[in-house]
Amino acid sequence: MAVNVNDTCYMWSADSEIADKGEYGGAVTTILKYILEKGIVDAVLAVEKGADLYDAVPKLITKPEEVIESAGSLHCGTLNLAKVVEKYLNGLKDIKVAVTCKPCDAMTLTELIKKGRVVEDNLLMVGVNCGGTMAPNKTRIMIDEIFEMDPDEVVKEEIAKGKLIIETTVEEKEIKIDDLEEDGWGRRTNCQRCEINIPSMADMALGNWGVIGPHAGKATFVEVFSQKGADILDEVISSGVVEIEPANPKGIEIRAKIDQSMFKLATKSKDKAFENLQGDLLAIFDQYKDEFARCMKCFGCREACPICYCADCILESGPEWITKGLIPAAPLFHLGRAVHMADSCTNCGQCEEVCPSEIPVAEFWDAVRQKIHEIYGYKAGIRSNEILSPLSNYQDLGLRD
């Protein structure tokens, strides 16, 4: 029976080695391996464990037998793969790649596609649901100080049923995520504000929510979002490399309920973060000016941003708009970025992560994003032909080479 857009199912790998190594049955790994083997893509861009469990490294894989090394979910993997796709894979101008995408990866890739910076036909977005990621160093400190466990002894970390569970080979401890976040630990603050946990802009999304009964913990819930995703899954399923079963209707209901409650939680975090923010975009900027006063103009936020687009950044190499050597940077530095980026920020948090002055850059951008949504009804990262960004497509405007 053919797979169609909006179809759902439970899926797991027919290969027991992949099923064991995979986070929830290894469906993602099996799909990636199959499409690489069959030449449907030239490479797979996935995320692998680096030095330790807190270190997530992007990996371009071209040999099918190596895909298994990327199995498993890294919750401290805060990276945005869209940056890798555009900057290091030349926007997929001459290579077909399947990318494992959290919602922020998928949203950013969607923005880059709209702007002509990533070739959509050469991209397959294999989405993974995401309830949020945790900053690596802070997580190590939290495990040491709050969980009173040795971060180097941890073999697994998992968020389940509202709790963060930390496991070593000898013990397992859990703390409610709400309590941790109340005290400034837990997920990154941009993730706490994120309303999109199921990447519906990807070609398909896989996650553990909604898998109940005998398959719980051993299979993943798959939802199909595009015809490309449907065609590929059709082939993968027909080949027999994965096993499937219809999703339990109760499980479908539970998944929708969890998604809804995560959405409400994000709204609550947003309301809390922005309760004192009023006025237009300039007024919002004004309210962050004390934070920006700590800016030492290291350009880290610009470097880390997967959307920032000028080949030659006028703020660095152009006329002395921003006086060289002057610290803090003139407000124009952030205002300049704001003008370029107002419609495109996907709240991925890369900017805030690298800021040495601990300026809540992502929070500022999220506030800008919220305002744009209020004014234009446009939300960055959403795949839609109906709601086009009023500022979209820089390529047509000649702002990019």
Ligand SMILES: Cc1cc2nc3c(=O)[nH]c(=O)nc-3n(C[C@H](O)[C@H](O)[C@H](O)COP(=O)(O)OP(=O)(O)OC[C@H]3O[C@@H](n4cnc5c(N)ncnc54)[C@H](O)[C@@H]3O)c2cc1C
């Ligand atoms: C950070 C994170 C949070 C998640 N939170 C939820 C959740 O709240 N609810 C839910 O239903 N599902 C969530 N998932 C999805 C879930 O953990 C499984 O990835 C999914 O069920 C697929 O299982 P699998 O066995 O088929 O995956 P596997 O076969 O193990 O493959 C997992 C794939 O995820 C990729 N990956 C690992 N870490 C990252 C990362 N940080 N960024 C991008 N890609 C990565 C790997 O490269 C691999 O290709 C989350 C996944 C991640 C990465």
